[in-house]
Amino acid sequence: MSETILKIQDISLAYEECPVVTNLSLDVKRGELLCIVGESGSGKSTLLRAVCGDELVKVTAGSIIYEACDIVGMKEAERQKLKGTRIGYIQQNPYGAFNPLRTIEAQFRETLKSHGKTFRRTDLREIFGILELNNSDEILKSRPYELSGGMNQRIAIAASFILRPELLLCDEITSALDVTTAAAVMEELFKLKSENGTTIVLVTHNIGQASNIADRIAIMYQGKIVEFGESEKVLMHPEHEYTKKLLRDVPRL
Amino acid sequence: MKKRISRKKVIKIKLVIMVVLALSVVFLTLFAGVIAKNDPYQTCATSIRTAPCVDYPFGTDNLGRCIFARVLYGGRTTIAATFALVFISFAIGTVIGMVCGYFGGIIDRILMRLADITLGFPQMVVAIAVAGILGGGIKSAMIALGITMWVSFARLARSHTFSIRSAAFVQTARFAGKNDAYIIMVHVFPNLLAPVLTNALTQIGTTMIGLSGLSFLGLGVIPPAAEWGSMISEARAYIQIAPWAVIYPSVATIITIIIFNYLGDVIMDYREVR
Amino acid sequence: MIRNILKKIAEIVLILVILSFFVFLLLYIAPGDPAEKRLTSQGVAITKQVLDAERERLGLLKPFLVRYGEWLLSVIRGDFGISFKDDMPVAPKLYKGLLNTFFLAFTSLSVSLIVSFILGVSSALRKDSMLDHAVRIYSFIANSLPNFLISVLLMYFFCIKLNIFPVIASGNIQGLVMPVLCLSIPMTGRFIRQIRTEVLNQMNEDYVMGMKCRGVKKHYIALNIIRNSLGHIFTIVAIQIGTLMGGSVVIEAIFRWPGIGKLVMDSISARDYPVIMGFVLIMGTIYIVVNTLSDMLDKVLDPRIEKD
Secondary structure, three states: OOOEEEEEEEEEEEEOOEEEEEEEEEEEEOOOEEEEEOOOOOOHHHHHHHHHOOOOEEEEEEEEEEOOEEOOOOOHHHHHHHEOOOEEEEOOOOOOOOOOOOOHHHHHHHHHHHOOOOOOHHHHHHHHHHOOOOOHHHHHHOOHHHOOHHHHHHHHHHHHHOOOOOEEEEEOOOOOOOHHHHHHHHHHHHHHHHHHOOEEEEEEOOHHHHHHHOOEEEEEEOOEEEEEEEHHHHHHOOOOHHHHHHHHHOOOO | OHHHHHHHHHHHHHHHHHHHHHHHHHHHHHOHHHHOOOOOOOOOHHHOOOOOOOOOOOOEOOOOOEHHHHHHHHHHHHHHHHHHHHHHHHHHHHHHHHHHHHHOHHHHHHHHHHHHHHHOOOHHHHHHHHHHHHOOOHHHHHHHHHHHHHHHHHHHHHHHHHHHHOOHHHHHHHHOOOOHHHHHHHHHHHHHHHHHHHHHHHHHHHHHHHHHHHHHOOOOOOOOOOOHHHHHHHHHHHOOOOOHHHHHHHHHHHHHHHHHHHHHHHHHHHHHHO | OHHHHHHHHHHHHHHHHHHHHHHHHHHHHOOOOHHHHHHHHHOOOOOHHHHHHHHHHHOOOOOHHHHHHHHHHHHHHOOOOEOOOOOOEHHHHHHHHHHHHHHHHHHHHHHHHHHHHHHHHHHHHOOOOHHHHHHHHHHHHHHHOOHHHHHHHHHHHHHHHOOOOOOOOOOOHHHHHHHHHHHHHHHHHHHHHHHHHHHHHHHOOHHHHHHHHOOOOHHHHHHHHHHHHHHHHHHHHHHHHHHHHHHHHHHHHHHOOOOHHHHHHHHHHOOOHHHHHHHHHHHHHHHHHHHHHHHHHHHHHOOHHHHO
């Protein structure tokens, strides 16, 4: 649990020429589940998008080192090779992972073919099973717009895991789902992570959600990380005012 | 943020340039009498089909008339007719749209059905048929094009009226006991003016194409009146001998349409970034 | 389903009846007398007596509604009445013209669609590249060119300067090139612009981001974008059919292409009402049917529309 898989150093990011993140450093250890918590506009999604290689996010300073390799200056084609099989990404919009008008099966085939893999129903059934997607044949025949948000997000998770990435970036993946579904999806994600040993960076605005699953927590506020450490330490002994406020605002049951 | 501001600036500069260009075209034709020395209708038996020279910068046509003067005067006809037609369609369409959108009900249903039917028919086909049936003349050409033109204005005005009508300030005015005519004039009209006016600007190019097209077919202005479409049509017969008689009015038409079309585009961009 | 189709057909028929009624009314109140035109063209000296006899024979003296009713009956019979100009049945004339126009319009539409599709999609996929700028300038200028002007300029360059094509089209392939170019150039201007916008819209959809992040190959992403743009592209084409029809009337008149547009131009000057009415009805039907079909196709390509 000590080897660093991703190291972000003094990074500054801009979105549409508008600075969002300044001088931020962060490291992710292999196999851990790191939660980045912050309100909307704090720059946490921009940070994830920069790691995953979204062209709209401009890296104005600093470096992102993945497996001892700076991916900021990397050529487009090299970068492309990392996407999917090395670094996975799941976005907030549950309908955003797939073309809404084509069947799930066709899109799984395209995804696998792009990485030189073959589509096998048995591989898929296993992952679908963990994600509680039981009638996999029927799901493969449907199109995303016909399925619920929860189903779509589960299928998006399945599409990420079938490529067995080392690092999976999850951007508010449950915020568009209802509370019960969100909890179930998080639980399933955790199960998949433990089985595959995947490193996960999870971005959320919900510190309650983070407290349940995270190994470490980073609190982001106005483009900076204000608190970072083992989740127990952050939750029990918060130092920064903003963290304290976040914890106060968690509804107690 | 920096990029957005710079894009805004670029569009503003473009807008100024296009407005200046459009105005200069309008003024060139307005002051045709001052700029052109020759009378556009003066035929001259000794200078038939003269190539461009000092006296006749664009040459002369089959009847020895100065093409430079005719292009300027012809532009006046085309541009004036286009502006008048766009303005009339704008006025009629906006009034219809506001009435439909504000009052709704049976008037709205009938008029919008009529608009659907009108839209269900290609503009140029209607224009050619109607202009032909009414006989030549710029007025019948304008009527022929106007039959279908009001629709886009009416629809746009109607949809904007719909949303303005339910806005808080209109509700307040209504509770304050203002009557419908007052609300339409003071609250509805000023708020839909910008989008509908933008639509009017984008229609200028198309209308010009339509009007000069009708003239080209002999369904617009009646010769000898100068108009670009009819000049091109006339000179087409002797294009081998005097290509300038075709080229100059053609170039004038193309440049004018491009200027007004581009102006329309830039204004749409401008409204978007503002 | 069947009920919907029947309802749609009834709606189309109703629109066509109203439309034809207005055109009939317009012809009724418009200046110009078919009887007089006919006699003049035959070189008959016009006296009040001859004129009245001719009017009687053409059925122009009957009340307006009776005339409209008779015309409607002729449409139901399928012969569209008898031409005022030469006493020949109208239907075969329209049919022959329509075939020629179809040939011209279909060729132009296919050519411009293929060209616009390639240019529009590739300029959107390579946004802000040199190609994109060039294509945008071309489409802007092409859209600003009236087709009659293109005809004159092309005639000048190809027929007179280079002497490649005949000046007057005669229905063969060579004669087709110029009319097709005149109709296609402005149309490509509009198509390219709209296709480019639609593809750019699709590129901003979330699924493109999703696919990129899964490392899906570029050509698969492009195919997905194109597939999802198709519905809109069909709508764009359907809307342009109207402009195409107007354009073909102009182009046929210029190149003396023996289509329905030239037929109607001749008929307008001769005040040949049955032919004009037949033309209006056919053009209206085609336009409405094409638009209805495109709506239906849109629903097949994007089933989400049905759900809304």
